[in-house]
Amino acid sequence: MKKHDTHEQVSFGLWVYIMSDCILFASLFAAYAVLHTQTAGGAGGAELFDRSFVLIETLILLTSSFTCGLALLAARAKNTVGVWLSLLATFALGATFLGMELSEFGMLVSEGHSWAASAFLSSFFTLVGTHGLHIFVGLSWLIALFIYLGIRGLTPKMSKRIVYFSLFWHFLDIVWICLFSLVYLLGSL
């Protein structure tokens, strides 16, 4: 008979994964910190970054983190409609964020500021792109949750899955706060 891991074990494992992911991001941040002045004669952050656009992105992701917390509360209250609404809101906001990030990337590349243009842009695209990739994974995870939720409903197991997802999603929001402050705000000073 297969023994299942307890909830504590799973969430601890997930926490350890998240912490190791923090180290990945720290390395990318360190690379960016070293390379951000190496623009190879091209435009730097101050000319390229659209502060207001990124502020809106930040507020959208922050709100999605909040709605994800609401999903947790709804799951605890066994409120299936609440879980659906808050998770759908989380998905919509996350997808909007990712869309905005991709449109920012598209704009930069079309203006000739691609990752190949300078060491600064290489490290910028790697750092921000890695975060974007995590968001994409989070959105895929959410779709899997929707399918499970649609088929089985709000079972106790489902509530735990929402807890695991929320850990990951809140973590992505925290990484973005660092990106917003250290890359975009400091870069556009």
Add this chain to the structure above:
Amino acid sequence: MDLSVLPRILTWLPMTKHAHTDIPHGTLGSYVLGFALSIFLTLLAFWVAPQLGTLAVPAIVITALIQLFVQLIFFLHLGSESKPRWNLVIFSITGLIIAIVIVGTLWIMSNLEHLHMMPLTTQELYEDGMVSPAHELH
């Protein structure tokens, strides 16, 4: 420091441990407060900090750090787990590793940059024994 008391102090809400559910602590109040604080700190870093002149950089970094802990405590409920606090232990060690990676990288790279920037005269190179006078310098 016992971080678990912070949300309780800050939200004036009872945050009882949920003995029979696996869903972590946190109330609507704590999420709303965490969300409001995060928005406030984001707008502060966006509008106020850049106008502080030489203090702009530390102001942005400090608001980011505060927001980091606001979200860790109110959204991720760091420190509110029951003992032993393994999550907190792993978190602290990760913080140490991150500090070593980032501070170490910046330190080494700024040293290298200094070395590159330092204009050495031919005479100094001879004295250091790095180049012998017989070699042509470009």
